Amino acid sequence: MEMKNVIVAQSGGPTSAINASLSGVLKAVLDSPNYDICYGAVNGILGVLSENYLNLTQKAQNDNDFIDLLTHTPAMYLGSCRYKLPDYRDDDSSYSFIFSQFRKLNIGAFFYIGGNDSMDTVLKLSDYARVIGSDVKIIGVPKTIDNDLCNTDHTPGFGSAAKYIASSMLEIAHDTFIYAVKSVTIVEIMGRDAGWLTAAASLARNGYSSAPHLIYLPEVPFDKEKFLADVRDQLDRRNNVIIAVSEGIRDKDGNYITSSKAMADTFGHQQLSGAGKALEFLVKENIDVKVRSVEINVLQRCAAHMASKTDLDESFAQGKKAVALSEEGKTGCMVVLKRLSNSPYQVDYSYAQIKDIANEAKSVPVEWINAEGNDITEEFVEYLRPLIIGEASHIFENGLPKFLDISHLNATKAD
Numbered sequence: 001m002e003m004k005n006v007i008v009a010q011s012g013g014p015t016s017a018i019n020a021s022l023s024g025v026l027k028a029v030l031d032s033p034n035y036d037i038c039y040g041a042v043n044g045i046l047g048v049l050s051e052n053y054l055n056l057t058q059k060a061q062n063d064n065d066f067i068d069l070l071t072h073t074p075a076m077y078l079g080s081c082r083y084k085l086p087d088y089r090d091d092d093s094s095y096s097f098i099f100s101q102f103r104k105l106n107i108g109a110f111f112y113i114g115g116n117d118s119m120d121t122v123l124k125l126s127d128y129a130r131v132i133g134s135d136v137k138i139i140g141v142p143k144t145i146d147n148d149l150c151n152t153d154h155t156p157g158f159g160s161a162a163k164y165i166a167s168s169m170l171e172i173a174h175d176t177f178i179y180a181v182k183s184v185t186i187v188e189i190m191g192r193d194a195g196w197l198t199a200a201a202s203l204a205r206n207g208y209s210s211a212p213h214l215i216y217l218p219e220v221p222f223d224k225e226k227f228l229a230d231v232r233d234q235l236d237r238r239n240n241v242i243i244a245v246s247e248g249i250r251d252k253d254g255n256y257i258t259s260s261k262a263m264a265d266t267f268g269h270q271q272l273s274g275a276g277k278a279l280e281f282l283v284k285e286n287i288d289v290k291v292r293s294v295e296i297n298v299l300q301r302c303a304a305h306m307a308s309k310t311d312l313d314e315s316f317a318q319g320k321k322a323v324a325l326s327e328e329g330k331t332g333c334m335v336v337l338k339r340l341s342n343s344p345y346q347v348d349y350s351y352a353q354i355k356d357i358a359n360e361a362k363s364v365p366v367e368w369i370n371a372e373g374n375d376i377t378e379e380f381v382e383y384l385r386p387l388i389i390g391e392a393s394h395i396f397e398n399g400l401p402k403f404l405d406i407s408h409l410n411a412t413k414a415d
Contacts, residue, residue, distance in 0.1 A: 004108025005037040006323070007053070007101075010143075011044035011114035011121065012082065014075035015157025016164075016307040017315040018143045021113050022078065023071040024319020025141065026056050034327050039105060042408065044081035045112070045121055048098050053105075054078070054408065066404070071316060072394055073403040074302035085121055088128045095128045102136050109137040109326035113319075115144030115155070116361060119334060123358035126332035137326040140334035140354055141319055145301055147196035148361045151352040152336035156318060157301075159311030159387035162200035164303040165189055166388060168296060169204035169244065173211040176240045183290040184231060184241045184283050187212070188276030190300060191246035195219055195364045197300065199376045200384055201244035211242040218248040219364045220373040222257050227279070228286050230374050235289065247275050304401060309390025314347065321349045345386035 008025045010018055022040070029038040040054040041047030060066045070077055088095045102110065112122050119140050126138040142149050145161035169187065176185050189198040195217025204211060213234050216222060234241040249257045258274040276293035283291045318335045325333065333351040340346040368380035394401040 002106075003034060003036040005039060005106050006035050006109045006111065006326075007039045007041055007048065007105065007107055008056070008078070008111040008113065009041035009044050009047055010076040010078045011080055011112060011118040012144065013115065014080065014302050015143055015145050016074045016160035016302050016304050017156045017311045018113055019073050019075070019077050020071045020312045020315035021141050021143060021156055021319035023067050024316040024321075025111050025113075025323055026060055026070070026319075027067055027316075028320040028323035030057065030060060032323060032327065035108065035323070039107075040078045043079040044083060044114075044118075045085065045098070046081045046083050047078070048101050049094060051101065069395070069402065069404050071312060072304060072307070072392060072401075073406075074304035074307075075406075077404055077406060079409045082117065084117070085124050088124065088131070092128070095125070098125070099129070099132065099134055099136070102134070107136055109139065109323070111139050111141055111319075111322050111326075113141040113143050115142070115146065115149060116359065118143070119149070119354055119358040122334065123332070123354045126354060129331070137329070137331040138354075139322045139326055139331065139351075140357070141322045142334055142336070143315075145197060146191060146194055148194040148363070149334075150357050150360045150362045152334075153339040153347065154337060154387060156311060156315035158196065159308040159314075160303070160306065161190075161197055161300045162203065162384060163308045163311075163388035164300050164306040165197060165200050165296065166203035167306055168300075169201045169212060169242070170206075170209065172294065173204065173209045173240075173242060176211075176242060177209070180239060181290060182235055182239055183292075184235070184243065184287070186243045186245060186276045186279050186283070186291070186293040188245055188247055188293060188295045190296070191218060192248040193218055193361050193363065195246045195248075198244050198246040199364060199368075199380055200388075202376055202381055203384055203388060211240075212244040213238070213241050214243045214374045215376055216243070216245045216249050216374060217364055217369060217376075218246045218250060219366060220369055221252040222249040223251070224257075224282060226373075228282065230372075231283060231287060235287070243279070245275055245279060249275055304392070304394070304403070307392040308388045309392050310345075310387060312392055313390075317349060321351075325351050342382050342386060345389070
């Protein structure tokens with residue numbers, strides 16, 4: 001039987017672990033008796049539409065350290081995009097070109113690594129493949145620090161971001177506690193619709209520090225008066241109050257608590273900023289206390305120096321699983337994790353139909369949020385704790401971690 005080739009691409013926001021999934025795909029293709037060349041499309045599906053490819057098989061064969069360095073390189077080696085494919089029933093020109101590329105390059109499988117919006121692309125391509133009778137396998141590999149993909153226990157990238165947030169929260173506590181004056185520190189954490197990342201701040205708590213003292217997630221309506229009462233109550237107990245808040249908190253009417261009007265991206269998602277600053281102003285206007293806000297922002301996405309080994313290992317394994325699924329004839333699906341136990345921590349790798357995942361979002365279960373709406377339960381902490389375990393080993397050069405060269409992403413035209 002003639003060996004086929006594959007294309008892999010990355011899409012959406014970056015993480016510390018998405019390249020580990022890319023490494024997993026590449027390693028499985030290199031070891032496969034069914035596949036020959038692994039092409040990487042640069043800048044997501046736009047790379048296929050513009051015929052911009054890297055021969056990843058060749059790179060791995062020419063450099064014995066390539067896969068290891070790729071695994072530990074943050075963000076997206078292949079670059080990204082936020083391109084929404086049109087409905088093929090309205091305009092199939094993009095689809096026709098994409099599948100002509102698949103035929104031209106003798107592609108047997110296409111792997112798309114990404115989050116919710118990327119899975120929309122997987123759904124559309126797999127639907128079109130079915131309509132035209134193509135046997136190219138279309139498989140999604142999960143990725144998102146938001147941890148909001150359905151039908152999987154957790155997503156690659158989340159554990160590393162959670163580790164960074166918890167570490168940052170602990171460091172903020174050490175910074176704050178040195179002053180014997182009343183203060184409030186508000187830490188804004190990413191999370192437009194789901195509070196998974198903000199909840200991870202709870203992992204900073206230990207025997208001498210209970211920070212964050214308050215946690216607010218978007219799953220629970222935010223009440224400004226209740227918030228001020230919570231802050232006053234905490235200030236009665238301690239000098240320094242540290243608060244973790246999701247960027248997407250909103251009131252009972254669904255209005256975002258932000259200090260500026262939100263804009264929307266091409267998928268219709270509001271681009272938020274200012275929840276922490278809005279709460280800083282609220283405290284400053286109503287409580288006579290020193291107050292500041294900290295927005296962690298993009299730092300939480302790609303902090304490779306704080307990557308979770310568990311996260312990297314699982315991400316790599318899910319990339320490999322995607323290739324195995326394609327060899328089994330599976331298509332129109334996404335790799336998923338099923339948790340078998342917390343202690344000892346064990347997971348199983350499987351798959352779910354993409355139609356049950358794309359354009360859906362997984363919220364934090366309400367039962368994992370306390371009755372007051374300002375903290376999380378111990379059950380939630382037990383879910384989170386295993387995901388940040390283990391430290392990644394990095395090669396250092398001139399005092400800095402060594403990452404793969406990504407000049408192919410920022411090439412400039414000659415004068």
